[in-house]
Amino acid sequence: MKHMILALAVMASLAAVSATQAAEAQSMSDDNMMMSGSVIPQFVETVVRSWVDGTTSDSTFIGALQELIALDIIHLESRITGTDSLTIGFIPVKPVDFGGFEPAAEDFAEFLSSQLGVDVQTSIPSSYEPIIESLRFGHIDAAIMDTGPACLAISQSGAEVLMAEVDSGRIYYQATVWVSADNDDTIDSIGYVLDKKVSFTSETGSSGFVRPFGSLVTGGHVTINGDDVVALEAAIDDAFESHAFPGSYGGAAKLLAEGAVDVAFGNDRLPTYLPEEQRGLIKPALTLGPVPSHVLVVSADMSENNKKALTDAVLKLNGGPNASILSDLYGVDAMLPTTTDHHMAGFCDNINDLVGFEDRLLDKFRN
Incomplete structure (x- = not known):
């Protein structure tokens, strides 16, 4: 069921494919699917057919969609509006490890900048406190976070979960x-x-x-x-x-x-x-x-257009020539769209009931 929800989420995020096109794609005949000269790779056509027949898993179908995005066959052209820059925060890194992590973060930012049409800056702290506070006061626009700190960011700043990491096929x-x-x-x-x-x-x-x-x-x-x-x-x-x-x-x-x-x-x-x-x-x-799993959260005041633009850009990292960027960053397979309610349901309740946990968590990442 979760794979189905994710499949629908990925499909919903493809702005370039209209509802009419989607309906036509679902009902097209074998002849239409295998048109001579189709830009759709043969293996993707085969996967889509077998998924409709129920002989291919949802995760394989999602992978085929990701490949189309990565190859720019499904073209996502959303752009950031209302600002000329975007700042992304990352899971805290100890100073001794900063040099090894910074290149991966910069590659991530450079790719997003090329897709979004704005300057993308990085914020790599040594603790979660500045990330949470920066989300709260609008000094950063988005951040990749562990789930515990994400719960604090949600409750303290109104941050919203936009995407979730996929590791070994699971979120x-x-x-x-x-x-x-x-x-x-x-x-x-x-x-x-x-x-x-x-x-x-x-x-x-x-x-x-x-x-x-x-x-x-x-x-x-x-x-x-x-x-x-x-x-x-x-x-x-x-x-x-x-x-x-x-x-x-x-x-x-x-x-x-x-x-x-x-x-x-x-x-x-x-x-x-x-x-x-x-x-x-x-x-x-x-x-x-x-x-x-780890999440990409965005600030409470990010516009719907900019949330979609960011989602579209990150989806292009799920396979194809840019797949190594996410792998180098956090060793994950992909990132897929989700929501705060769907991905974090019930988990933040545990943290909210653990009196004193916030101090414990922030102290851990401060040291």
Whole structure:
């Protein structure tokens, strides 16, 4: 279903293809589809046919659309209006890593500038605070962000999610509770983890902390008595026999596989972070829900025309000669249109209920 929604979103973003053309394309005969001299590559025609017949997946169909955009067969000509420049912020980079990241960010900006007809500038901070504040006060126009900071940007500045990263064919992964493979307990509620030895991933991890502990709070299993990060940390201490923040998926998986904890929190691929011989030592016990991928957000005052122009330009990076730009930037396959409600649904509620989390998150990226 999500792939279908994304397919519709991509199709809706193709301004150069009118509704009439779309209707004609859906009803055209085989002869019309395979016209001699067609500019549509043969493999794309084959994919479209088989998708209509139900023999090709939605993700393959989306890939074919992306290829048409990348080859400029579907021509997207939207331009930025009302300004002669655009500033894009990026996920914070530590000063020691800045030199390696800057060229990829500049390539991204130069491509957008060539498509949008305006100067595109970059803002690469060492923390999220200036990005969120800049969105709030209109000093930057858009930013690529982790989901946690994106929730803060949405609530504090009215920012809007415009696009989502696609990684390994997915825009979501599932936050999952993991236990030892020999655990025979019946586990049907997140409340099971209370008073256990647990391992999160990091103090700000989306699937490894925000989703599981946020679920405990929103579900009424844990109460945070206070309004700051000290109260949050006290609630964590009180909820478990012990807890660990090893800092990574692999660290949490290792603690569980070695029997140091009863429960580990992470994504739905946690065993892949273990050596082959240890992967069978842990098993999923409970799925908590989707964690959204990184997002491209735009400021609250960006016009509809400019949002569409930016979307059209970024779509051209999904394949073809420019595909390496996104890969070099964040190692992702593509970025596709979405909305705040669709992509972030439910996730920001967990953050809003984690009193003190904002200070914790901003401190992480400040250091």
